Amino acid sequence: MRKLLLLFSTFLVLAACSSGEESGTASGKDKKQEVKLVLDWTPNTNHTGLYVAQAEGYFAEQGLDVEIMLPGEAGADQLVASGKADFGISAQETLTEARIQGVPVVSIGAIIQHNTSGFASPKKKGIKSPEDFEGKTYGGWGAPVEKAVLSSLMEKDNADVEKVNIINMGNTDFFTAVKRDVDFAWIYYGWTGIEAELRGQKLNMMYLTDYSKKLDYYTPVLTTSEKMMAENPETVEAFMAAVSKGYQFAIEKPDKAADILIEAVPDLDPELVRASQEWLSPKYQADAERWGQQDIKVWKNYAEWMYNHNLLDKKLKAEEAFTNEFLPENK
Template sequence: MHWKKQIVIGLIAVLCFGLVACSPEKSKEKEVTVVLDWTPNTNHTGLYVAQAKKYFQEAGLKVRIIQPGKSTAEQLVASGKADFGVSYQEGVTQARVVGVPIVSIAAVIQHNTSGFASLSTSGIVSPKDMEGKEYGGFGSPVEKAMIQSLMKKENGDINKVKITNIGSTDFLTALKQGIDFYWIYYGWQGVEAEQKGLKLNMIYLSDQAKELDYYTPVLITSESKIKQESSTVKSFMQAVSKGYQFAIDHPDEAADILVKQNPSLDSKLVHQSQKWLSSRYQADAKSWGVQKESVWSGYANWMKSHQLLDGQFDPKKAFTNDFIPQGGK
C-alpha cells in the first residue's frame, strides 16, 4: 500500500507540474501597444470597447493604448515603438512617398466627416463666401491648398482670405477670438459647439469633390509587422472589428465604456458624438474597415495636382483589406 501511495503522489505531482508548466504558455498574452492620433474621443471607441469587453484578451492579446506625445503615431509605428496606431490617409500617403513603410489596415470611418465650420451668423454657406473672412489654421500647407481648391470651383479668390496660424487653439476658443471659419471633424468639435448652443454652417469636404472623400482616421501598422507577425495583426483586427461593430450596434453602451475608461471626458458630449458617429463607421461599406484603392489613388492625385506630394506613390501598397474579418477581401 505504501508503494502504491507513492506512485499516486508521484503521478499527481507530475500532473500538477505539467499544468503549471503548460498553463502560462497557454494563457500567455501577446503584449502590443496602440498609439492614438490625439486625445481619446469617439473615433477611438472601438479600441476601448475591445479592451473593456475583453475582445483583445479573447484574441490572446494584452493591449496598451497610449497617446502620441512628442512623436507621432506614424513615427512610433514605423520605428517599432508601437505595434499599431491611429493615423489618417494623408499622413500615410506622405510617409510612404518618403519611404516610411507603414500600412493602413482599416478605415475607422468610411467617409470623410471633416469640413470647414463657421457660425451660422458668418454668412459662409459656400466656399465663395470665404472671401473677406479669416481662417484659423494649424500651419499645414494642405489647408491653403484645400481652401483654394474649393474656392476656385466658384471663382473665389484665395488672396481675399486672411489665413492665421493659431496652432493648437481649439475651435470654440478660436471663434471667441474672432476667427470666422475653422477645419473640424463635425462628429466631435461640431457636436460640442452645438451642445453649447452655437449654430454652425458646415462645408463638408466629401460634398465638394469625390477625391476629397478620403479616409480619416485609419488604423495603421508596419510592413514588417505584417510580414513577421501576421497572426498578431489578424488577432488585433478581429478584436477591433468586434469593438467597432459593438459601437455601431450599441452607441449608448459604447459611449459609457469610453467615458468609464477616460473619466475626464464630457459624458454628454461623448454620448451625443457616439450617436452621430456610430452609423458612419461602416456607412455603405460591406463591412467595417474596408478600404478602396480608388479612394487612396484619388486623394493622392489631388495632393499631387496641388503640389503637396513630391514622389512616387503606390496606392496598392498603402493599404490592405486582408485583415478585415468580415468580407474584407
C-alpha cells in the first residue's frame, strides 16, 4: 500500500510540474526537500557512505537536500525523537536502552554488520586475556554496560571484575590515556586500532565477538522516529535508497570513497582515513544479503544479554526496535 501511495504521489508531482511548465511559471521541480541527519560522533569512516551520497548527488537524485549535523550534548537519539533531526546515527546498545525508556526511535539500517569493537591495550602492558584485567586500570566513559561486559568476559576466566580499577577518562583519547594512568580501553578497531598500526604501536586486541555471540550487535545503525516513518514513509525510503547507494560505493571503491570523506572533512588525517576505509569497507555488508540488513535474532540476543545483566528494567520488544522495510530491494 505504501508503494502505491508513493507512486500516486509521484504522479501528482509530475502532473504539477508539467502544468507549471506549460503556464510559463516556475515548476518547482528542482526544489529539494530539506532533511537533517545527526551523527553519533565526529565524522569518521563509519559515516563514509553518507558523505558519498551527498557528494555524488545520490541524495539530490532522490529529491533530498541533506544537512549533516554533529550531535552536541543532547545526543542523536534525543534529537531524532524530538523531531529536531529527521535521521540519526546510533548503536544497538544505546537504542535498546532508549526504547526501554519509551524513546520512539527505530533503527532502519545497520551500517556495519558485525561488532568490530573490543578491549585494547599496548602489548607492553601484558594484557592477553580477560583474566589479565585484574589489577589493571580500565579507562571508560562511565556507562553501566562497561562493567557488565568486563564482568561477562572475566567470568569465563574465573576472574573478578571487582579487582579492576575502572575510571572515567572522559574525552581523553586512547593514546594519551594509555601513556598516563590507563592500561586498557574499549575501542573500535576500524579507527583507533588502525591509527595504532599507523603509529607503529602494537596492541593486544580482544574483540567482544570472540567471547560471546550475544555481543555481536549492530554498531552503528541509522535511525529515524516512529512519527517520521508513519507520516513521511516516502522520505525515509528515498533517504535509505541514497544512503544504500553511498555505502555500496564505499564497498566497491574504498579509495575513492576515502577521498570523498577527506574532501568533505579536511580536518581528518588523510592517511588514517584511507587505511581505515580499506579495512572497514568489506565489513559494511560482510555476510548479509544486502547492505543495512538487520536480523531480529541479533536484536533479541543482545537485549536478552542486557536484561540478564540488569541493564534493562524490562524486556525489549525487538520487533519494534528495528525495520528492514525501507531498504532497497536486491536487484
